[in-house]
Amino acid sequence: MSTSETDKPARLWGGRFTGKSDPLMDLYNASLSYDKIMYSPDLTGTKIYTAGLNKLGLITDDELSKIHEGLEVIRKEWENGTFKEVEGDEDIHTANERRLGEIIGKNIAGKVHTGRSRNDQVATDMRIFVRDSLKDLSLKLKTFIETILKRAENEINVLMPGYTHLQRAQPIRWSHWLSSYATYFTEDYKRLQQIIERVNQSPLGAGALAGHPYGIDREFLAQGLGFQGVIGNSLTAVSDRDFVVETLFWSTLFMNHISRFAEDLIIYSTAEFGFIKLADAYSTGSSLMPQKKNPDSLELLRGKSGRVFGGLSGFLMSLKSIPSTYNKDMQEDKEPLFDALTTVEHSILIATGVISTLSINETKMKDALTMDMLATDLADYLVRKGVPFRETHHISGECVRKAEELNLSGIDKLSFEQYQKIDNRFEKDVMDSFDFETSVERRDAIGGTAKSAVLKQLKNLQSQLV
Numbered sequence: 089m090s091t092s093e094t095d096k097p098a099r100l101w102g103g104r105f106t107g108k109s110d111p112l113m114d115l116y117n118a119s120l121s122y123d124k125i126m127y128s129p130d131l132t133g134t135k136i137y138t139a140g141l142n143k144l145g146l147i148t149d150d151e152l153s154k155i156h157e158g159l160e161v162i163r164k165e166w167e168n169g170t171f172k173e174v175e176g177d178e179d180i181h182t183a184n185e186r187r188l189g190e191i192i193g194k195n196i197a198g199k200v201h202t203g204r205s206r207n208d209q210v211a212t213d214m215r216i217f218v219r220d221s222l223k224d225l226s227l228k229l230k231t232f233i234e235t236i237l238k239r240a241e242n243e244i245n246v247l248m249p250g251y252t253h254l255q256r257a258q259p260i261r262w263s264h265w266l267s268s269y270a271t272y273f274t275e276d277y278k279r280l281q282q283i284i285e286r287v288n289q290s291p292l293g294a295g296a297l298a299g300h301p302y303g304i305d306r307e308f309l310a311q312g313l314g315f316q317g318v319i320g321n322s323l324t325a326v327s328d329r330d331f332v333v334e335t336l337f338w339s340t341l342f343m344n345h346i347s348r349f350a351e352d353l354i355i356y357s358t359a360e361f362g363f364i365k366l367a368d369a370y371s372t373g374s375s376l377m378p379q380k381k382n383p384d385s386l387e388l389l390r391g392k393s394g395r396v397f398g399g400l401s402g403f404l405m406s407l408k409s410i411p412s413t414y415n416k417d418m419q420e421d422k423e424p425l426f427d428a429l430t431t432v433e434h435s436i437l438i439a440t441g442v443i444s445t446l447s448i449n450e451t452k453m454k455d456a457l458t459m460d461m462l463a464t465d466l467a468d469y470l471v472r473k474g475v476p477f478r479e480t481h482h483i484s485g486e487c488v489r490k491a492e493e494l495n496l497s498g499i500d501k502l503s504f505e506q507y508q509k510i511d512n513r514f515e516k517d518v519m520d521s522f523d524f525e526t527s528v529e530r531r532d533a534i535g536g537t538a539k540s541a542v543l544k545q546l547k548n549l550q551s552q553l554v
């Protein structure tokens with residue numbers, strides 16, 4: 089249908105305005121360029137809302153089916169990329185309603201906003217969009233965690249150094265390291281489910297701020313849109329953006345975990361460590377140095393955590409001190425939110441690709457294990473003979489010092505006689521302490537490095553991914 093002169097596109101709120109606005113103001117005010125991503129929740133929201141109006145007798149059955157048909161035409165246009173944006177399309181809500189008027193006539197289309205405001209409309213669209221995006225992220229996150237768990241199970245026998253202060257500390261299993269990040273990500277996964285529940289509450293029917301003048305059935309609207317409940321105060325319904333803050337916080341924390349995970353892998357991939365090698369698909373070369381293979385995927389995972397945190401802090405600043413209820417400041421929720429959701433989604437996919445394709449160098453990991461890392465095991469040996477740990481810690485330190493003094497390669501090279509001389513409670517079996525496998529296997533309490541303990545962790549994590 090063509091647009092005639094008389095129904096030239098106008099602002100939907102234009103009735104009381106006569107003067108022209110500054111063109112820069114139009115641009116400054118407009119959000120369509122980024123909020124059109126919500127075209128589908130907006131159309132679905134209007135479908136259910138008009139069904140609610142129909143129940144009240146404010147829209148006839150015939151009008152309702154015309155409206156629903158029109159909305160589906162618009163959905164197709166967005167899907168095919170044929171939707172034409174025109175001047176005055178301030179945001180996705182005004183654009184869709186303007187187009188509906190063109191398709192089914194303004195007489196009917198003019199009824200869809202009865203009792204509704206863009207304030208409850210935008211809050212509704214946002215909640216649907218966030219809920220659906222988080223559900224999708226949740227599935228992708230699950231796959232990522234399962235990829236880590238699978239790898240950990242397959243490579244359970246591989247030992248490597250565990251670090252504190254980035255100094256070699258004690259031997260651990262490579263799978264134990266993998267499982268430690270799977271533990272972080274599983275907590276993220278569970279936190280996400282809780283957030284989805286809080287997001288999934290309906291503001292629709294709250295009107296501009298004061299509630300619905302025709303007594304619309306808000307429970308009916310909520311059910312139709314898949315919400316779990318109705319927000320109980322109309323003022324809060326239109327102005328609550330805590331769900332955006334929570335999503336941004338969740339994203340920030342997740343990216344923090346991803347960033348630390350990436351940093352470990354970057355270190356492990358250096359020639360100095362050589363524990364892992366990234367697949368070509370996730371590395372890039374240098375434009376100048378032909379020999380270089382850089383871990384760009386990991387550096388981006390680490391780097392992008394910054395912008396997500398920036399989005400959180402920026403939006404919290406915008407939100408603070410906004411008086412009740414809706415104020416235009418709130419439009420600033422969208423760009424950081426959409427950016428965070430995309431960044432997190434891509435980061436999960438990239439991290440899944442990285443971890444499922446990298447190769448490990450078992451020999452390099454093993455070679456990095458040094459005897460001094462068993463000094464604690466030596467102390468534990470004497471504890472088992474009844475010596476208090478504070479004392480054994482000191483004795484073991486003396487053994488390390490002695491080996492260094494004699495220029496030996498490690499504490500295992502001291503003779504039994506030399507051990508006896510340091511402390512006569514050392515017996516022949518002290519020589520059995522110098523085995524990395526024995527060391528990790530001894531730590532079989534919950535959460536430890538023993539094979540049985542690590543396998544239990546993996547199983548336990550898997551069981552939480554519901």
Ligand code: ARG
Nearest residue numbers: 119179206207210414418419
């Ligand atoms: N584009 C606006 C936003 O995203 C929609 C709500 C406009 N409401 C209003 N009273 N101007 O926040």
